[in-house]
Amino acid sequence: MPQFITTKHGERIGAERLKTGDGPALQAFNASLSDDVRARFLPHAYDDETVARMIARAEADDDRAYVLRVNDAIVGYFFLWNFMQPVPLLGIGLADEFQGKSLGPQMMKVLIDDAKDAGRDGIELTTVPENEAAFKLYRIMGFEHLGEVENIAGDGRKVIERLMFLPLKPGAEPSGHSPKPPE
Numbered sequence: 816m817p818q819f820i821t822t823k824h825g826e827r828i829g830a831e832r833l834k835t836g837d838g839p840a841l842q843a844f845n846a847s848l849s850d851d852v853r854a855r856f857l858p859h860a861y862d863d864e865t866v867a868r869m870i871a872r873a874e875a876d877d878d879r880a881y882v883l884r885v886n887d888a889i890v891g892y893f894f895l896w897n898f899m900q901p902v903p904l905l906g907i908g909l910a911d912e913f914q915g916k917s918l919g920p921q922m923m924k925v926l927i928d929d930a931k932d933a934g935r936d937g938i939e940l941t942t943v944p945e946n947e948a949a950f951k952l953y954r955i956m957g958f959e960h961l962g963e964v965e966n967i968a969g970d971g972r973k974v975i976e977r978l979m980f981l982p983l984k985p986g987a988e989p990s991g992h993s994p995k996p997p998e
Contacts, residue, residue, distance in 0.1 A: 856908035
């Protein structure tokens with residue numbers, strides 16, 4: 816790696832695995848998000864300790880985490896938490912100025928392909944009910960809406976989210992676990 820994904824206007828953006836040294840750029844990514852976007856994508860806290868833990872998990876391949884990078888800035892963050900489990904949990908976020916450029920489906924394809932290649936049973940995700948664009952994308956990508964669940968946002972708030980599941984193997988079942996950040 817790195818690999819590239821392309822906007823609908825032909826701009827190539829580097830996609831690479833989250834790694835040591837990415838902490839400040841990941842924190843800057845979160846800080847750059849508008850309140851509206853952060854309300855839809857706040858998977859975990861962005862303090863030094865949490866970011867270091869997420870990077871360590873990614874480097875150990877406990878989680879499969881990627882960033883989109885333009886110059887030195889992270890403009891996208893996407894992952895499969897608990898990657899070694901039969902049903903990992905997917906998350907995807909983009910900086911405001913990169914939304915609507917057809918990057919989401921490509922980011923999802925990277926994660927879905929990783930899960931398939933690793934022989935995972937399926938993938939789960941959650942999304943806030945107000946995020947209709949993401950809900951539509953997830954349905955297009957094959958995810959089934961299972962219902963609503965209570966989740967904890969990265970700032971500690973309890974939120975109600977839509978739980979979705981993509982089976983990758985015949986007869987695959989959702990994990991049955993509460994969706995939450997890894998510890």
